Amino acid sequence: MEALPDQNELKMRYELEKVYNQDQKLSSLEKIVKVEFFVNIIVGLLILAIMIFVVFWRLDLLNLLGKQVVPVPDLSKMPTTERVVVAVEKEQTPVFISEQSVDIDKAFQADSGSIRLTSSGNLKREVFGFLPYWVMTRLDEINLKLLTTVSYFGLEVDKDGEIIKYDSNGKMLSPWFYFQSGPIFDNFIKKAHSEKIKVQVTLKCFNQSNIISLVTSQSARKKFIDNAIFLVNSRGLDGVNIDFEYIGEPSKEVRDGFSSLVIELNTELKRQNPNASLTIDTFVDAASNTRIHDPEILSKNSDVLVIMGYDFHTPESSLAGPVAPMEGYGNSIVGLLGSYLDKVPAEK
Incomplete structure (x- = not known):
């Protein structure tokens, strides 16, 4: 008959089994940790791959890499005298409408019979x-019946407030030529006035340094005002439109200087001709961001604010989008006008 194990032996067996079971648990835990580690690595790599794919997709690089660059057309061979955009796919500086040529005759070749813009009674x-x-x-x-005011666009001004009439070679610029050319513009003004349409002249400045110099100099502002009023009086116009795009x-x-220019011009213009009107072109986000146009001040010192509700997306934008979105995702004309109307009366 086999002898039963004594108490010490049983205790030793129990301890050995306990240690063995603990080793088994630790071994299983190590395996689980290793599996989770590798799973996390795989998941991380998948997420990284998805993010890279999304970035490439949004930037359209996948398509761009597979495209062949289209050469830019020779603009010198294009028939014309003025401007139009040329759409090409290329890896070069964007082509803007103000840098291209256009055949003005083609702009008037649309079938007028298909145009349904009509009105009855007074606007x-x-x-x-x-x-x-x-x-x-x-x-x-040009059909004037759908307008109440039209502004001749436009005469560029320099840093001293003078009208730029000639190019660097001494050749008269087209805007100045047509403005003072006699019967062409005179007949248009007479026709517009006969239909009770106001005619203004747009004085514009798109050069940053010229804008800064002009609006921050009291003498340059005075020269600008003198020139503006002379242009109005010399052609029997109804007012001035200001288009400074800083x-x-x-x-x-600079912002205060532009406001001062408008205040001083409005004061002198109305002093000499109480019926004359002053209109200011402003950016649509001028009430939401700090722009050269201060809508609140300008609205109190002008007759009308013309909102430039475009250029939300340009050829230089990182993402494609509408040029002048009324509504929709992101900034829009309707959305920004909410801020605008908080500072400017609707009648302006």
């Missing part, structure tokens, strides 16, 4: 339009 709202100098040879084909956030001095 109930202000309808402001621009008359570009490059259409001056086709004035007879890109980015200006300094307080």
